[in-house]
Each structure stands twice: as C-alpha cells, then as structure tokens.
Amino acid sequence: MKKKFTKATAACVAGMTAALLAGSVVPASDSAVESVVESVAESAVESAAEAAMSGAEAVQTRPEYRALDYTTLGEYTGLTVEVSPVSISDVQVESQIYTNIRTSDKGSETFTEGTVEEGDVANIDFEGKKDGVAFEGGTAQGYELEIGSGSFIEGFEEGLIGATVGETVDLNLTFPEEYGSEELAGQDVVFTVTVNSVKRFKELDDALAEALSDGEAKTVDEYRQVVKDQLEGEAIENRNQQAKQELLQMASDNCTINEYPQDLTDYMTNEVTEYFKSYAAMYGMDFNTFLSAALGTTEEEFPEKAVEMAKDSIRQEFCVNAIAEQESLLPEGEELAKEYDDLAVKNGFANGEELLAQYGEYTVNYTIAVQKVTDFLFDHAVVVEKAPETDSSVESIAEEVLGAESFAESAAESFAEAVAE
Numbered sequence: 001m002k003k004k005f006t007k008a009t010a011a012c013v014a015g016m017t018a019a020l021l022a023g024s025v026v027p028a029s030d031s032a033v034e035s036v037v038e039s040v041a042e043s044a045v046e047s048a049a050e051a052a053m054s055g056a057e058a059v060q061t062r063p064e065y066r067a068l069d070y071t072t073l074g075e076y077t078g079l080t081v082e083v084s085p086v087s088i089s090d091v092q093v094e095s096q097i098y099t100n101i102r103t104s105d106k107g108s109e110t111f112t113e114g115t116v117e118e119g120d121v122a123n124i125d126f127e128g129k130k131d132g133v134a135f136e137g138g139t140a141q142g143y144e145l146e147i148g149s150g151s152f153i154e155g156f157e158e159g160l161i162g163a164t165v166g167e168t169v170d171l172n173l174t175f176p177e178e179y180g181s182e183e184l185a186g187q188d189v190v191f192t193v194t195v196n197s198v199k200r201f202k203e204l205d206d207a208l209a210e211a212l213s214d215g216e217a218k219t220v221d222e223y224r225q226v227v228k229d230q231l232e233g234e235a236i237e238n239r240n241q242q243a244k245q246e247l248l249q250m251a252s253d254n255c256t257i258n259e260y261p262q263d264l265t266d267y268m269t270n271e272v273t274e275y276f277k278s279y280a281a282m283y284g285m286d287f288n289t290f291l292s293a294a295l296g297t298t299e300e301e302f303p304e305k306a307v308e309m310a311k312d313s314i315r316q317e318f319c320v321n322a323i324a325e326q327e328s329l330l331p332e333g334e335e336l337a338k339e340y341d342d343l344a345v346k347n348g349f350a351n352g353e354e355l356l357a358q359y360g361e362y363t364v365n366y367t368i369a370v371q372k373v374t375d376f377l378f379d380h381a382v383v384v385e386k387a388p389e390t391d392s393s394v395e396s397i398a399e400e401v402l403g404a405e406s407f408a409e410s411a412a413e414s415f416a417e418a419v420a421e
Helices: 031-041 044-051 090-103 156-160 206-212 218-252 262-282 287-295 302-326 334-346 354-358 361-379 394-405 407-412 414-421
Strands: 080-083 108-110 123-132 132-148 168-174 188-201 382-384
Touching: 044 334, 080 218, 090 206, 090 218, 132 188, 156 168, 156 188, 206 218, 206 407, 218 361, 262 287, 262 302, 287 302, 302 361, 334 354, 334 361
Parallel strands: 080 382
Antiparallel strands: 108 188, 123 132, 123 188, 168 188
C-alpha cells in the first residue's frame, strides 16, 4: 500500500537539518507541541518549498542519487483536480480598501496640533496607577490608539476626545468586574495620558485612489476595480497552489520506489531524529516527553518510526526528482543561476551565492525542483472548477452586511487584550 506524505516528516524533505522556527517562543504545553508538529508542514509542497527557507542550515554530506534509478513513475499527466470558483464580493473589496488606507502613508495625515477626534489614531504615552502605584501592563510610550475602536477599557478612548495634542490628561476609570486580571478586576485606576500627535485618515476620493494605486487608477471606481482584480489574482493563485499540492500527492500515490538506498536511509533517519530533538530542546522538554506529546510514541519506539519517516521523506523526494529528471525540468547554466538569484531575492538574500552559502546546493535545487514539478503537473492536469456554493439565506446576507459595517470595530478588537493586560 502506498503511503501519503506525513506532516511530521514533510519538513525533513530533501535531507534538510532541523528547521527551527526562527525567533519563535512558544509555551511548552502538550497542545502547543501538537500544534507545532501539525503546522511544521501543512502539505508536502508547502513544506518542501518553504522549509528550505525557514532557517535550516546547509546540509554538507548528503548522499546523492539519480531518482529514476530507484523510482518507477506512474501516471502523473492528465490528472484531474478540482478547484473552487473565485468570487470577490463588494464587502471584501471595501475591507481591503479600508486596510490599504490605514496601512499606507498616503492614506493619512499626521497632526502635531489640534484636538483628538473620533476616528483619529492618537499617538500616546500613558501610565496606569492603582492606589498611586503603577501596575504591570499599564504603561506604554508611543502607542497608537484608534479612538472609537473599543480597544481599551470603557472611558479611556472617550476621555481623550477633545484633548489637545501635547496635553497630558488624567483619566479616572474603573476596570470591568469580569476583567481577566484578578488584581485589576473592578478596581479604580488613574491613567495619565499624554497625546503626542494624531493621525487622521483621508476619505477615499479620486486623488487618494490615484495615489494608493500608484497612478493605475484615476477614479474611485477604477480603484475599486484594481483592488478587486488584485484580490481575484491572489485568490486564484492560492487555490492553484492548493491544487498543485493535491496533484503532487496524486503523482506520488502513483509512484513506486523500487529500492531505498541504505546510506541515504541512514542519513535521513539521523536527520529526522535531530529534527525532533531540536524541537524538544526548543520547548525545554526532555526527548521522551516531547515524543509522547508530539507523536504518541516513546524514545525506545522512536528509532523504528524514524526510519519510516525517513523513507516517507525519501519517497517524496524521489518522486519529485524523478518527474523533474524524466521531463528535463531542471534548469542549467545561466538559467539555473537566474533561478538562484530570483529565489534569493524572494527570501531576503542579495543574490544566489548568499542563498547557496546558507542552505547548500542540494536544498536550493530541490526547492526549485518542487516548484518546477508542481507547475508542470498543474499545466498538464485536467482542472475542473467546482460548482459554486449558493447560500441566499437571510442570515448569510445579514452576516455579510454586518461584517462590512463593523469591519473597523472587529479589526481593532485584537488590540484590546494586549493593551489591557
């Protein structure tokens, strides 16, 4: 029976060393561990293409093989894959425009004089005190607060309306009884707030539409169409990427590995082991505890499982490379150098040389191979668009309308806990 790619081993594809999540700090809980293992590689393609750029060190001594010497390819062209229809609603367009205005310097003006108004983003310094003593989490400098967002406790934002830029005001407030911190729940506090500046968002007009679109649109209506086209393009790309992942899985299911080279299997088994050990170390857990939480296995049972994972990884790798070899998809010479440079720029490197120095030739080549193979599979597939789902219920329509009307409020809610805590 042919195996599907496992999530835990997909990130080990191409013999990459332990791929730690750069800069991440996650609580060491069982659920968190399971979450990490689940998210390490959501799919074979995504893991192969992205994990290569996620911070893994270059692999120096990886055994090399010609995949077709060990692989019998099955059917991989003419495969049928379904994709969802793409439909961009007016709500999505307006929401994106809302975001564009608020994230672009062109969409706002900053004032260092005047007064705070509803809808302004006030840049503030504040310190909260209970019984004259500053409490934890109640102090910040240069914080940008949208007035009317409901991000802070009741009375905070309202108390700033009418305040003059440069003015310092004291806000006598009370934390709600159901507040998350027992020390502050229901307690009277004083926030001393200084207004540094206010940012005011512009109304969308033809001039702003032209500025936001870098001249592509001359009117508001044209800008709405530009945004809609961009959203449609992104949605199509996302659904096509999903289809490519599914096609790679199908091609793999039709692929047979005739032999697993022993030295490569040993090498990959070690890679898998080091991969999980690095995660255990990152979580501050002993290896056995981590394995139990992440895989439901023990340290004694793990070697056998590691070999199985290694072969799963080799299987994916050989299937990808065998198709690339069969169809002569891998570039060479100047074309390959250009691929290196293009991939380097996408991942924050100055050029291909820096990319290769960081990750090694095999890992970079394999990343390119995955891209080439999945593109090839998609170009030679039968792509069928699913019938659109129809839901004209009053509830659904109301939900969509309400979603548009309350976009600002819902977007701002994420700030509440961070500040209040």
